Amino acid sequence: MHTQTDINRRTVQRFLTGTHSRNIEDVAVIDETVADTITCHGFPGFVIEDHESYKNFFRVFRQSFSDMDWTVHALIADETHVCARWEITATFSGDFAGVKADGRRVTFDGMVLYRMERGLIAETWLQINEMQLLTAIGAIPALAA
Template identity: 30%
Template sequence: MTPDQNKQLIRGFIDQVINQGHLDAAGDYMAEDVVELEPFPGQQPGLAGVKEVVQGMRSAFRDMHWTVEEQIAEGDKVLTRFTWTGTHEASFFGVPATHRKVSVGGMVIDRIEAGKVQDTRIQMDVFGLMRQLGA
Protein backbone atom coordinates (compact mmCIF):
# COMPACT_ATOMS: atom_id res chain seq x y z
CA MET A 1 0.00 0.00 0.00
CA THR A 2 1.13 3.55 -0.63
CA PRO A 3 1.54 6.07 2.22
CA ASP A 4 -1.68 7.80 1.08
CA GLN A 5 -3.57 4.48 1.13
CA ASN A 6 -2.20 3.83 4.63
CA LYS A 7 -3.49 7.23 5.78
CA GLN A 8 -6.92 6.43 4.32
CA LEU A 9 -6.94 3.09 6.17
CA ILE A 10 -6.44 4.88 9.49
CA ARG A 11 -9.07 7.51 8.66
CA GLY A 12 -11.48 4.68 7.81
CA PHE A 13 -10.88 3.04 11.20
CA ILE A 14 -11.45 6.32 13.01
CA ASP A 15 -14.64 7.05 11.08
CA GLN A 16 -16.22 3.60 11.01
CA VAL A 17 -15.08 2.01 14.27
CA ILE A 18 -14.44 4.87 16.67
CA ASN A 19 -16.85 7.58 15.53
CA GLN A 20 -19.70 5.44 14.23
CA GLY A 21 -19.22 2.55 16.66
CA HIS A 22 -19.13 -0.26 14.08
CA LEU A 23 -16.92 -2.48 16.25
CA ASP A 24 -17.49 -5.48 14.00
CA ALA A 25 -15.66 -3.57 11.23
CA ALA A 26 -12.46 -3.29 13.31
CA GLY A 27 -11.07 -6.42 11.64
CA ASP A 28 -11.28 -4.66 8.27
CA TYR A 29 -8.60 -2.25 9.49
CA MET A 30 -6.59 -4.14 12.12
CA ALA A 31 -4.90 -7.53 12.10
CA GLU A 32 -6.32 -10.18 14.43
CA ASP A 33 -2.97 -10.24 16.27
CA VAL A 34 -2.45 -6.45 16.29
CA VAL A 35 -0.02 -5.39 19.01
CA GLU A 36 -0.82 -2.37 21.17
CA LEU A 37 2.67 -1.22 22.12
CA GLU A 38 1.38 0.90 25.02
CA PRO A 39 -1.86 -0.80 26.07
CA PHE A 40 -4.49 0.66 28.37
CA PRO A 41 -4.36 -0.80 31.89
CA GLY A 42 -5.83 -4.32 31.75
CA GLN A 43 -6.21 -4.30 27.95
CA GLN A 44 -6.24 -7.80 26.51
CA PRO A 45 -4.04 -8.49 23.48
CA GLY A 46 -4.96 -8.41 19.81
CA LEU A 47 -8.01 -7.17 17.99
CA ALA A 48 -10.25 -8.15 20.91
CA GLY A 49 -8.33 -5.73 23.15
CA VAL A 50 -8.66 -2.87 20.67
CA LYS A 51 -12.41 -3.47 20.40
CA GLU A 52 -12.70 -3.65 24.19
CA VAL A 53 -10.97 -0.28 24.61
CA VAL A 54 -13.09 1.41 21.94
CA GLN A 55 -16.26 -0.05 23.47
CA GLY A 56 -15.23 1.15 26.93
CA MET A 57 -14.56 4.66 25.69
CA ARG A 58 -17.80 4.77 23.70
CA SER A 59 -19.71 3.58 26.79
CA ALA A 60 -18.26 6.33 28.95
CA PHE A 61 -18.42 9.01 26.23
CA ARG A 62 -21.42 8.02 24.07
CA ASP A 63 -21.08 11.11 21.87
CA MET A 64 -17.32 10.64 21.45
CA HIS A 65 -16.02 11.99 18.16
CA TRP A 66 -12.44 11.90 16.88
CA THR A 67 -11.12 14.50 14.46
CA VAL A 68 -7.91 13.96 12.50
CA GLU A 69 -5.89 17.15 12.84
CA GLU A 70 -2.98 16.00 10.67
CA GLN A 71 -1.31 12.87 9.35
CA ILE A 72 2.21 12.05 8.27
CA ALA A 73 2.94 8.81 6.44
CA GLU A 74 6.26 7.29 5.48
CA GLY A 75 6.79 3.75 4.29
CA ASP A 76 4.56 1.44 6.31
CA LYS A 77 3.93 3.90 9.20
CA VAL A 78 1.30 6.57 9.74
CA LEU A 79 1.39 9.20 12.48
CA THR A 80 -2.03 10.68 13.18
CA ARG A 81 -2.52 13.69 15.45
CA PHE A 82 -6.09 13.78 16.69
CA THR A 83 -8.49 15.51 19.03
CA TRP A 84 -11.46 13.72 20.49
CA THR A 85 -14.43 15.25 22.24
CA GLY A 86 -17.25 13.77 24.25
CA THR A 87 -19.51 14.03 27.27
CA HIS A 88 -18.60 11.89 30.30
CA GLU A 89 -21.81 9.87 30.84
CA ALA A 90 -20.57 6.71 32.61
CA SER A 91 -17.70 5.58 34.82
CA PHE A 92 -14.27 5.79 33.19
CA PHE A 93 -11.14 4.46 34.93
CA GLY A 94 -12.93 4.68 38.26
CA VAL A 95 -14.24 8.23 37.77
CA PRO A 96 -18.05 8.25 38.02
CA ALA A 97 -20.01 10.12 35.35
CA THR A 98 -19.54 13.89 35.64
CA HIS A 99 -21.59 14.89 32.57
CA ARG A 100 -18.74 17.25 31.66
CA LYS A 101 -17.72 17.83 28.07
CA VAL A 102 -14.07 17.04 27.39
CA SER A 103 -11.58 17.63 24.61
CA VAL A 104 -8.50 15.40 24.49
CA GLY A 105 -5.52 15.56 22.15
CA GLY A 106 -3.10 12.86 21.22
CA MET A 107 -1.11 11.04 18.57
CA VAL A 108 -0.95 7.49 17.35
CA ILE A 109 1.67 5.75 15.25
CA ASP A 110 0.33 2.78 13.29
CA ARG A 111 2.38 0.29 11.28
CA ILE A 112 0.54 -1.30 8.38
CA GLU A 113 1.34 -4.76 7.04
CA ALA A 114 -0.66 -6.56 4.33
CA GLY A 115 -3.32 -3.85 4.34
CA LYS A 116 -4.03 -3.88 8.09
CA VAL A 117 -2.62 -2.25 11.22
CA GLN A 118 -0.11 -4.69 12.71
CA ASP A 119 1.05 -2.57 15.62
CA THR A 120 -0.02 0.69 17.14
CA ARG A 121 1.25 3.10 19.76
CA ILE A 122 -1.13 5.73 21.13
CA GLN A 123 -0.26 8.71 23.30
CA MET A 124 -3.16 10.73 24.74
CA ASP A 125 -3.32 13.60 27.18
CA VAL A 126 -4.74 11.41 29.95
CA PHE A 127 -3.68 13.91 32.63
CA GLY A 128 -5.63 16.64 30.83
CA LEU A 129 -8.64 14.32 30.51
CA MET A 130 -8.62 13.52 34.21
CA ARG A 131 -8.25 17.21 35.06
CA GLN A 132 -11.27 18.01 32.89
CA LEU A 133 -13.23 15.30 34.75
CA GLY A 134 -12.24 16.82 38.10
CA ALA A 135 -10.26 13.76 39.18
Protein backbone atom coordinates in the same frame (compact mmCIF):
# COMPACT_ATOMS: atom_id res chain seq x y z
CA MET B 1 -1.84 2.95 -9.30
CA HIS B 2 -1.83 3.54 -5.56
CA THR B 3 1.39 3.62 -3.59
CA GLN B 4 1.83 1.77 -0.31
CA THR B 5 1.73 5.15 1.42
CA ASP B 6 -1.69 5.86 -0.13
CA ILE B 7 -2.99 2.44 0.91
CA ASN B 8 -1.73 2.88 4.48
CA ARG B 9 -3.26 6.36 4.76
CA ARG B 10 -6.65 5.15 3.49
CA THR B 11 -6.62 2.14 5.83
CA VAL B 12 -6.00 4.33 8.89
CA GLN B 13 -8.60 6.87 7.77
CA ARG B 14 -11.19 4.07 7.50
CA PHE B 15 -10.12 2.67 10.89
CA LEU B 16 -10.38 6.05 12.63
CA THR B 17 -13.71 6.90 11.00
CA GLY B 18 -15.23 3.58 12.07
CA THR B 19 -13.79 3.32 15.56
CA HIS B 20 -14.75 6.91 16.42
CA SER B 21 -18.16 6.97 14.74
CA ARG B 22 -21.20 7.83 16.85
CA ASN B 23 -22.45 4.31 15.96
CA ILE B 24 -20.45 1.91 18.15
CA GLU B 25 -21.24 -0.97 15.77
CA ASP B 26 -18.92 0.72 13.27
CA VAL B 27 -15.99 -0.78 15.26
CA ALA B 28 -16.52 -3.74 12.90
CA VAL B 29 -14.14 -1.82 10.60
CA ILE B 30 -11.38 -3.36 12.73
CA ASP B 31 -11.96 -6.67 10.92
CA GLU B 32 -11.02 -5.03 7.61
CA THR B 33 -8.23 -2.67 8.71
CA VAL B 34 -6.24 -4.49 11.43
CA ALA B 35 -3.91 -7.47 11.06
CA ASP B 36 -5.09 -10.74 12.64
CA THR B 37 -2.66 -10.24 15.53
CA ILE B 38 -2.16 -6.72 16.85
CA THR B 39 0.24 -5.30 19.41
CA CYS B 40 -0.95 -2.18 21.22
CA HIS B 41 1.00 0.10 23.55
CA GLY B 42 -0.40 2.88 25.75
CA PHE B 43 -3.84 1.40 26.52
CA PRO B 44 -3.76 1.27 30.37
CA GLY B 45 -5.76 -1.61 31.80
CA PHE B 46 -6.26 -3.30 28.42
CA VAL B 47 -4.47 -6.17 26.74
CA ILE B 48 -5.16 -5.81 23.03
CA GLU B 49 -3.90 -8.64 20.86
CA ASP B 50 -6.66 -9.42 18.36
CA HIS B 51 -9.73 -7.94 16.68
CA GLU B 52 -12.17 -8.70 19.51
CA SER B 53 -9.98 -7.23 22.26
CA TYR B 54 -9.44 -4.09 20.13
CA LYS B 55 -13.21 -3.76 19.58
CA ASN B 56 -13.76 -4.26 23.31
CA PHE B 57 -11.41 -1.38 24.12
CA PHE B 58 -13.48 0.98 21.97
CA ARG B 59 -16.76 -0.32 23.42
CA VAL B 60 -15.57 0.22 27.01
CA PHE B 61 -14.06 3.62 26.21
CA ARG B 62 -17.29 4.73 24.55
CA GLN B 63 -19.29 3.76 27.66
CA SER B 64 -17.26 6.39 29.53
CA PHE B 65 -17.17 8.96 26.72
CA SER B 66 -20.31 9.11 24.58
CA ASP B 67 -21.61 11.57 21.97
CA MET B 68 -18.05 11.79 20.69
CA ASP B 69 -16.86 14.40 18.23
CA TRP B 70 -13.50 13.38 16.77
CA THR B 71 -11.13 15.60 14.83
CA VAL B 72 -7.89 14.56 13.17
CA HIS B 73 -5.66 17.63 13.00
CA ALA B 74 -2.79 15.91 11.16
CA LEU B 75 -2.34 12.56 9.42
CA ILE B 76 1.12 11.67 8.14
CA ALA B 77 1.86 8.44 6.29
CA ASP B 78 4.75 6.62 4.66
CA GLU B 79 5.37 3.04 3.48
CA THR B 80 5.51 1.56 7.00
CA HIS B 81 3.83 3.98 9.44
CA VAL B 82 0.89 6.34 9.82
CA CYS B 83 0.70 8.97 12.57
CA ALA B 84 -2.38 10.95 13.60
CA ARG B 85 -2.71 13.94 15.94
CA TRP B 86 -6.30 14.06 17.18
CA GLU B 87 -8.77 15.74 19.52
CA ILE B 88 -11.91 14.33 21.13
CA THR B 89 -14.86 16.18 22.65
CA ALA B 90 -17.32 13.85 24.36
CA THR B 91 -19.82 13.54 27.18
CA PHE B 92 -18.37 12.04 30.37
CA SER B 93 -21.15 9.45 30.64
CA GLY B 94 -19.56 6.49 32.46
CA ASP B 95 -17.18 6.26 35.41
CA PHE B 96 -13.51 6.46 34.39
CA ALA B 97 -10.23 6.33 36.35
CA GLY B 98 -12.16 6.06 39.61
CA VAL B 99 -14.14 9.24 38.90
CA LYS B 100 -17.93 9.12 38.87
CA ALA B 101 -19.39 10.35 35.57
CA ASP B 102 -21.28 13.62 35.77
CA GLY B 103 -22.41 14.20 32.18
CA ARG B 104 -20.09 17.14 31.49
CA ARG B 105 -18.56 17.71 28.06
CA VAL B 106 -14.81 17.14 28.06
CA THR B 107 -12.09 17.74 25.50
CA PHE B 108 -8.72 16.01 25.32
CA ASP B 109 -6.16 15.27 22.65
CA GLY B 110 -3.30 12.98 21.80
CA MET B 111 -1.37 11.21 19.11
CA VAL B 112 -1.23 7.69 17.76
CA LEU B 113 1.36 5.92 15.64
CA TYR B 114 0.45 2.86 13.58
CA ARG B 115 2.95 0.38 12.15
CA MET B 116 1.55 -1.07 8.95
CA GLU B 117 2.02 -4.50 7.36
CA ARG B 118 0.57 -5.24 3.91
CA GLY B 119 -1.81 -2.28 4.24
CA LEU B 120 -3.15 -3.34 7.66
CA ILE B 121 -2.53 -1.95 11.15
CA ALA B 122 -0.12 -4.34 12.91
CA GLU B 123 1.04 -2.28 15.90
CA THR B 124 -0.27 0.80 17.69
CA TRP B 125 1.31 3.31 20.07
CA LEU B 126 -1.29 5.56 21.73
CA GLN B 127 -0.38 8.74 23.63
CA ILE B 128 -3.33 10.47 25.30
CA ASN B 129 -2.83 13.85 26.94
CA GLU B 130 -3.56 12.29 30.33
CA MET B 131 -3.21 15.50 32.36
CA GLN B 132 -5.75 17.22 30.14
CA LEU B 133 -8.18 14.28 30.33
CA LEU B 134 -7.87 13.76 34.10
CA THR B 135 -8.28 17.48 34.73
CA ALA B 136 -11.32 17.62 32.43
CA ILE B 137 -13.13 14.83 34.32
CA GLY B 138 -12.18 16.25 37.72
CA ALA B 139 -9.74 13.49 38.71
CA ILE B 140 -7.09 16.11 39.44
CA PRO B 141 -7.63 19.79 40.20
CA ALA B 142 -7.04 22.30 37.44
CA LEU B 143 -3.71 24.09 37.71
CA ALA B 144 -3.84 27.78 38.53
CA ALA B 145 -3.27 30.06 35.54
